[in-house]
Amino acid sequence: MPDSERVRTTVRDAPVQAPPSRAVRRGLGTAHGAVPASTTVFDDELPAVANLDPDLLDALRRAAIDAADDGVEFSVNGGWRSPEYQNQLLREAIAKYGSAEEAARWVATADTSAHVAGTAVDVGFAARAWLSEHGAGYGLCQIYRNEPWHYELRPEAPECGCPPQYADPSHDPRTRR
Numbered sequence: 065m066p067d068s069e070r071v072r073t074t075v076r077d078a079p080v081q082a083p084p085s086r087a088v089r090r091g092l093g094t095a096h097g098a099v100p101a102s103t104t105v106f107d108d109e110l111p112a113v114a115n116l117d118p119d120l121l122d123a124l125r126r127a128a129i130d131a132a133d134d135g136v137e138f139s140v141n142g143g144w145r146s147p148e149y150q151n152q153l154l155r156e157a158i159a160k161y162g163s164a165e166e167a168a169r170w171v172a173t174a175d176t177s178a179h180v181a182g183t184a185v186d187v188g189f190a191a192r193a194w195l196s197e198h199g200a201g202y203g204l205c206q207i208y209r210n211e212p213w214h215y216e217l218r219p220e221a222p223e224c225g226c227p228p229q230y231a232d233p234s235h236d237p238r239t240r241r
């Protein structure tokens with residue numbers, strides 16, 4: 065076979081490099097709650113931040129301003145998500161962990177996800193360390209032992225401290241509907 069034809073054949077038969085899920089995720093962009101790198105709690109133009117519960121966002125911003133005095137930036141890796149985006153993440157988790165049961169330890173369904181409700185935020189590494197020490201004073205609490213990045217607002221926390229953590233989301237009664 066001529067070389068030029070060989071090349072064409074090779075290209076046509078080459079396996080598709082990107083898994084479909086990544087292409088879909090690119091389709092579900094920032095309008096669905098995807099978060100670009102270096103996003104902070106002050107990025108109002110991003111739906112992932114702007115669609116958070118106002119009380120949660122207020123607490124996050126007060127904490128972020130105080131954390132900045134300690135040289136800590138509050139980066140955001142996840143906030144509000146559309147149901148479509150949440151379901152996409154769930155499908156990816158099922159593919160990654162091999163079963164719906166194991167995926168449920170990490171990713172909630174769109175019906176039960178606090179991210180879809182706008183009441184949860186996933187913070188970056190520096191913010192995580194700072195919040196583990198100071199978060200309760202702002203009502204910001206880690207909810208799951210296996211997700212040190214996932215914070216929600218617990219308004220009673222400044223007085224009573226944060227509630228005991230669930231081992232993982234599959235132990236959370238809110239995820240069992």
Ligand SMILES: [Zn+2]
Pocket residue numbers: 142179184185186211213214215
């Ligand atoms: Zn989360």
